[in-house]
Amino acid sequence: MDIFTLFVLLLSCRIHAVGAQVKLSPKTLTVLQGSEARFTCTSNTQWSVMVWLLEGSVVLTISNLHGVLRSANLHVAAEPAAKGDGWVFVLKNTERLHQGQVTCDLQGIDRKTASLYVQEKGSVEVFSNKLAFRGQSVLFECQAAGWYPQPTLYWQVDDKKVSQGEYNITSEESGKSLFTVTSNLSVKAVKSSRVHCLASVSALPTPLMSSVNLTVVTEVVREEDDCTVLQALTASLAALLLLLLLCICTVLCYRQRRQAKASPQEVIRFDQSVNGRNLVAKATGGTVNMGYSSEGPTDAVCNELTVETRSQMDFVTFYKVPDLVSSSNLSLHSESEAQVSLAEENSKNVRRITTV
Numbered sequence: 001m002d003i004f005t006l007f008v009l010l011l012s013c014r015i016h017a018v019g020a021q022v023k024l025s026p027k028t029l030t031v032l033q034g035s036e037a038r039f040t041c042t043s044n045t046q047w048s049v050m051v052w053l054l055e056g057s058v059v060l061t062i063s064n065l066h067g068v069l070r071s072a073n074l075h076v077a078a079e080p081a082a083k084g085d086g087w088v089f090v091l092k093n094t095e096r097l098h099q100g101q102v103t104c105d106l107q108g109i110d111r112k113t114a115s116l117y118v119q120e121k122g123s124v125e126v127f128s129n130k131l132a133f134r135g136q137s138v139l140f141e142c143q144a145a146g147w148y149p150q151p152t153l154y155w156q157v158d159d160k161k162v163s164q165g166e167y168n169i170t171s172e173e174s175g176k177s178l179f180t181v182t183s184n185l186s187v188k189a190v191k192s193s194r195v196h197c198l199a200s201v202s203a204l205p206t207p208l209m210s211s212v213n214l215t216v217v218t219e220v221v222r223e224e225d226d227c228t229v230l231q232a233l234t235a236s237l238a239a240l241l242l243l244l245l246l247c248i249c250t251v252l253c254y255r256q257r258r259q260a261k262a263s264p265q266e267v268i269r270f271d272q273s274v275n276g277r278n279l280v281a282k283a284t285g286g287t288v289n290m291g292y293s294s295e296g297p298t299d300a301v302c303n304e305l306t307v308e309t310r311s312q313m314d315f316v317t318f319y320k321v322p323d324l325v326s327s328s329n330l331s332l333h334s335e336s337e338a339q340v341s342l343a344e345e346n347s348k349n350v351r352r353i354t355t356v
Contacts, residue, residue: 023040023086029115033118033120037094039102039114042086048108052103054102094118095118096118100115119204124210126212127212129213130213140184142185143181144197149179159194168183185197189216191216192216
């Protein structure tokens with residue numbers, strides 16, 4: 001009878017264990033060295049003792065009645081789970097030696113195992129800024145050192161990712177299982193650019209980046225050329241304005257000299273006019289009126305009229321002021337009237353001169 005009862009108890013425990021469910025999450029966790037690792041273990045059945053193990057070694061024990069039992073490992077702690085009947089295992093300040101299997105063991109019920117990966121962040125550096133001529137190929141070198149595992153390295157030029165086929169990558173492992181990755185990128189100098197080298201591992205939220213400048217010399221020269229062109233244009237405009245000013249001054253001086261100096265034709269015409277008046281004054285016994293001037297065309301038109309008048313006239317009709325004519329000149333006056341009659345037949349233009 002006692003044997004039968006023991007058998008029934010064992011069978012009931014076995015059936016109860018089969019129906020129990022233990023959940024451990026996450027199944028895989030990757031963290032950076034120095035950060036926290038958190039795993040949650042829950043069960044849908046009543047349990048008494050929960051044991052946490054790292055790589056098979058017990059690091060923390062939790063009693064369902066008394067809570068977390070004191071542990072000698074200062075890197076571990078536990079918190080009650082927000083949902084369900086369970087606890088959160090916290091591994092503080094993780095190191096590479098913590099990497100491995102993390103196990104949650106519910107005594108007498110079930111156990112679950114998860115994987116913990118600890119990665120190490122190194123440094124990344126691109127060596128020196130570059131100065132190049134347009135069209136020249138420029139070589140950039142980037143080194144990512146002290147990483148675990150081997151980091152992913154890639155390039156960007158002005159925030160545009162460079163195709164992997166345009167650069168090479170070499171890697172080597174040091175004695176502490178840390179990786180150093182070196183990469184070379186050749187860039188054709190088309191314009192001034194910002195060159196970035198980035199390195200990352202899966203646990204790193206944002207890649208580490210190092211940047212340098214590529215300066216194309218021709219762009220600086222082009223700015224100087226622009227200044228030279230501007231200076232040349234300004235000088236040309238200044239020379240053109242100066243030439244225009246000289247032309248204006250020359251024209252003004254020429255006109256002033258022309259007005260100041262009488263033309264030879266005007267001098268000849270003036271002499272002819274004075275001689276004619278003197279002859280008339282002698283013939284009539286009068287005096288020449290120097291204030292008289294004829295009303296008619298001037299300059300070129302006057303010259304033409306003077307030539308035509310001289311060719312068509314042989315005699316000129318004179319009208320005298322009666323009260324100034326003496327008796328001794330009556331015979332001369334009669335002869336002049338006879339000659340005027342002939343001049344009227346041959347001349348169409350008559351010039352009248354008043355003598356006083």
